[in-house]
Amino acid sequence: MSSRPLLLASSSPYRRELLERLGLPFETASPDIDESPRPDESPEQLAIRLAESKARALASQYPQHWIIGSDQVACLPDGTLLAKPGSHQQAISQLQRSSGQTVQFLTGLTLLDPSTNQSQTHCERFVVHFRDLAAEEIDGYLRKEQPYDCAGSFRMEGLGITLFEAMEGRDPNSLIGLPLIALNDMLRNWGLNRY
Template identity: 55%
Template sequence: MPSNNPPLPSPRRLILGSSSVYRRELLSRLQLSFDTISPDIDEAPLAGEAPEQTALRLARQKAEAIARQAPGALIIGSDQVATLDGEQIGKPGNHANALKQLQKMRGRQVVFHTALCLLDAGAPDAASRLQLVNVQTLVSFRDLPDHELDAYLRIEQPYDCAGSAKNEGLGIAIIEKIESNDPTALTGLPLIALTTMLRNAGMIFFNSSNAPYTSA
């Protein structure tokens, strides 16, 4: 018996332009089919560049780097910059640097700028090709003694995280308050903002195949 449901259009290829396991895990929550490609760009901030500008520029450059390899795809780029008193806080890389970061941030509020870009490489015009937003998160850290900060770092080893704390893990115990309109932004990929962007690009989220179909 023929179905009365209209046929779904062909799926679009969705690409996450990132090597981050945290962003990949977040995007997996949407139950969409996607590929991951690591963009090869220089992530150093430019001289005199504000933290928000750095995050937005890098998110866009990551998406644009992947677009050159994947014409017609929907490409996600994201970048995060943490700041304290206007100074950028990067990934510590090792235990000693991470401890210095946490010592500096304890009892203080840190601003995390999480920039998100959705680039539609198959868009018919420039106006609909690019969506770009910065989601700001304010994180207040607990005023903890050195031995607790040191113990936390040895347990979780968050040396690849800007700010030296994994809020999705044990790091939540050294945080006093998180203020944001997008709760996944701090982990690295603002899913509320992303789903809005994907809908703007014509994506249909709820279909039987869990594939990223679009209306066009």
């Protein structure tokens, strides 16, 4: 399979920064999709569906590209989803609920070739063990970092790391929103090898 131009189906500056690490030229475009969970959809199914939907939403506009779609779902042990908080108060609530808990992050990834309709899909699982957080720690952290556009209300690449007791997973980049190890595997599967 011959290599195509890459398109990142995302407006996220965090995903863009991650993809830049691979040293490949790419474009970005923002897909317009409904991100609402469906009834009886597991967090993993949701993450995969959203990643695929993002890639497919741009297929007709970019038929000669390989389109990368990615989306992340965070959930508490009881299955409650943690969305982007959007506000200080919502972020406080999320971190209070995550305190002392094991939170699962599922990042769906799709690589789509619209010209052949071939795709590769993967879900990267990453687990974060939050330490017990005092109310003043939560408030102080949020005022410093303001991670209101991040699922789970923290930035792992910043001060968010101070909220954790431990992390488990193959690729910490998936916590930021784009599993680079899996993406590199997909690109290599289609013959794009940097070396």
